[in-house]
Amino acid sequence: MENNRKILSLKDIVVKFRVRSKMLTSIRNISFDIYDGETVAIVGESGSGKSVLTKTLTNMLESNGYIANGSIMYYPNEDSKNDPKTAFKDEINLIKFHKGALTSEARKSIKSYNNLRIKEAKTKIGILTKQIEMNIDAINSQIEIDNLTREIENAYQEMASFNRLSRRTRKKMRPIMKEIATPEGVNFLEKTMIENALDYLKNEEYLTEFEILLQEILHKVNDKIAIDSQEVNLLLEIWTFQNQSALKNKTQANKNLKKLRGGTIATIFQDPMTSLNPLLSVGYQITEVLRAHQKMSFIEAKQEAIELMKKVGIPNAEKRFKDIPGKYSGGMRQRIVIAVALACKPKILICDEPTTALDVTIQAQILDLIKQLKKEYNLTVIFITHDLGVVANIADRVAVVYAGQIIEYGTTNDIFFDARHPYTWALLSSLPQLGNKGEDLYSISGTPPSLFNEIKGDPFAPRNDFAMAIDYELEPPMFEVSPSHGAKTWLLDPRSPKIEKPKQLSRLREAVSEAKVGE
Numbered sequence: 001m002e003n004n005r006k007i008l009s010l011k012d013i014v015v016k017f018r019v020r021s022k023m024l025t026s027i028r029n030i031s032f033d034i035y036d037g038e039t040v041a042i043v044g045e046s047g048s049g050k051s052v053l054t055k056t057l058t059n060m061l062e063s064n065g066y067i068a069n070g071s072i073m074y075y076p077n078e079d080s081k082n083d084p085k086t087a088f089k090d091e092i093n094l095i096k097f098h099k100g101a102l103t104s105e106a107r108k109s110i111k112s113y114n115n116l117r118i119k120e121a122k123t124k125i126g127i128l129t130k131q132i133e134m135n136i137d138a139i140n141s142q143i144e145i146d147n148l149t150r151e152i153e154n155a156y157q158e159m160a161s162f163n164r165l166s167r168r169t170r171k172k173m174r175p176i177m178k179e180i181a182t183p184e185g186v187n188f189l190e191k192t193m194i195e196n197a198l199d200y201l202k203n204e205e206y207l208t209e210f211e212i213l214l215q216e217i218l219h220k221v222n223d224k225i226a227i228d229s230q231e232v233n234l235l236l237e238i239w240t241f242q243n244q245s246a247l248k249n250k251t252q253a254n255k256n257l258k259k260l261r262g263g264t265i266a267t268i269f270q271d272p273m274t275s276l277n278p279l280l281s282v283g284y285q286i287t288e289v290l291r292a293h294q295k296m297s298f299i300e301a302k303q304e305a306i307e308l309m310k311k312v313g314i315p316n317a318e319k320r321f322k323d324i325p326g327k328y329s330g331g332m333r334q335r336i337v338i339a340v341a342l343a344c345k346p347k348i349l350i351c352d353e354p355t356t357a358l359d360v361t362i363q364a365q366i367l368d369l370i371k372q373l374k375k376e377y378n379l380t381v382i383f384i385t386h387d388l389g390v391v392a393n394i395a396d397r398v399a400v401v402y403a404g405q406i407i408e409y410g411t412t413n414d415i416f417f418d419a420r421h422p423y424t425w426a427l428l429s430s431l432p433q434l435g436n437k438g439e440d441l442y443s444i445s446g447t448p449p450s451l452f453n454e455i456k457g458d459p460f461a462p463r464n465d466f467a468m469a470i471d472y473e474l475e476p477p478m479f480e481v482s483p484s485h486g487a488k489t490w491l492l493d494p495r496s497p498k499i500e501k502p503k504q505l506s507r508l509r510e511a512v513s514e515a516k517v518g519e
């Protein structure tokens with residue numbers, strides 16, 4: 001967070017997966033900013049949503065998944081703006097590529113899933129209304145109706161952002177959009193044109209993203225409220241997207257995703273063999289990337305590949321250029337994967353548990369390498385791990401993920417020495433460095449909630465030794481502890497009893513300095 005300049009900003013991200021006839025919500029309304037040049041660690045138990053969260057950034061979700069809500073803004077830094085080979089020089093919402101790349105089957109199934117949600121909620125509302133009329137459990141029925149009404153709104157909203165405009169609507173809106181597309185056009189619209197458009201939109205059963213935005217803009221024009229040119233640009237962008245064929249949108253989106261992956265955001269996975277071709281020499285694999293991304297000739301690419309191999313610490317790089325990955329050890333293969341990633345000149349490097357499969361000494365070497373390269377290449381690093389020892393070693397800031405939500409974030413010091421969420425306490429307590437010889441290591445009891453169901457209250461409540469009645473009823477907001485630190489727990493509400501964090505955490509300072517390597 002050296003300069004406090006955002007490079008990525010996630011807002012209200014929701015990710016869902018279709019699993020047979022059911023829907024699993026893997027990420028639940030995550031909002032989080034990532035700053036240029038920082039290393040941020042995403043930590044949490046297995047299945048908490050760490051990988052899915054980072055996969056949304058480059059749209060690497062499996063085909064049964066989709067980003068149901070939210071935005072991911074990418075703000076290119078000065079390096080990107082000055083790099084002639086960088087694809088994205090202006091701020092951009094990465095969700096746009098995701099939507100464009102969706103298949104028509106995925107779009108259809110999103111529509112039918114939401115229609116079903118609406119139908120079921122409406123039926124339940126009908127039954128509850130009858131109960132209220134008969135004076136049966138009126139208060140609870142009304143609460144339930146309010147929840148179901150919200151569910152219907154959410155379903156409509158989700159459909160709105162994926163649905164294409166009908167041919168009829170496109171025809172109706174063409175004249176007004178033609179005017180809006182001219183310079184300052186939005187400020188010179190005829191009153192009758194505005195009224196006709198608003199009347200038409202009022203009678204639609206539900207509105208798409210485009211229609212909602214157009215409606216907002218037209219109301220502002222009527223009320224003589226100044227309109228931001230960015231709003232108009234967004235409207236025109238969605239209009240163009242809606243009028244292009246689905247195939248053209250998809251081709252464009254896929255092209256952009258190809259440029260985004262590697263060139264802007266590169267990912268290193270736990271198993272290097274998922275990224276390397278076992279049949280091709282490592283040198284060839286690096287040169288291919290250099291030729292594609294940096295448009296180098298074969299000779300230039302070979303020289304640069306050898307340089308990169310040296311940079312990531314491959315001894316006898318010239319000789320080993322021709323070896324296939326099978327001839328390398330696990331640690332060396334991971335170094336090659338890092339070299340491939342660097343060959344794309346990324347601005348952001350996602351490391352998804354890159355050291356988990358390696359033994360401790362090699363792990364420390366790879367962490368040191370990432371740290372050193374981060375400085376040299378001015379990278380922003382997003383590091384996924386469930387190992388808090390690794391976090392202590394590498395991260396400037398930490399986001400703790402539980403059941404698809406960020407439940408605490410802060411600087412590494414905030415999280416290690418001033419954690420406020422009982423889940424973070426539990427994660428820290430299970431650090432091997434805090435164990436006593438001969439005693440069982442602390443482990444968090446119970447299991448995370450099923451992501452198929454709506455989660456009532458705080459998802460951690462059933463496993464939380466400090467849970468209060470409210471934790472089972474109402475989801476806690478993110479309380480701000482300091483400008484750099486927040487935690488989503490009712491314990492931070494001034495009305496909550498004062499709780500002492502677990503005693504074993506007082507030994508953390510010592511344990512963390514032992515865990516640090518290469519410092």
Ligand SMILES: Nc1ncnc2c1ncn2[C@@H]1O[C@H](COP(=O)(O)OP(=O)(O)OP(=O)(O)O)[C@@H](O)[C@H]1O
Pocket residue numbers: 017018019024026044045046047048049050051052053062064065386451
């Ligand atoms: N393609 C998919 N279909 C259905 N569910 C999925 C899919 N991918 C991920 N999930 C679910 O989303 C949730 C979050 O998974 P994710 O892989 O992000 O966890 P994680 O925190 O990275 O765990 P790990 O440390 O084990 O990798 C899990 O419940 C997982 O089962």
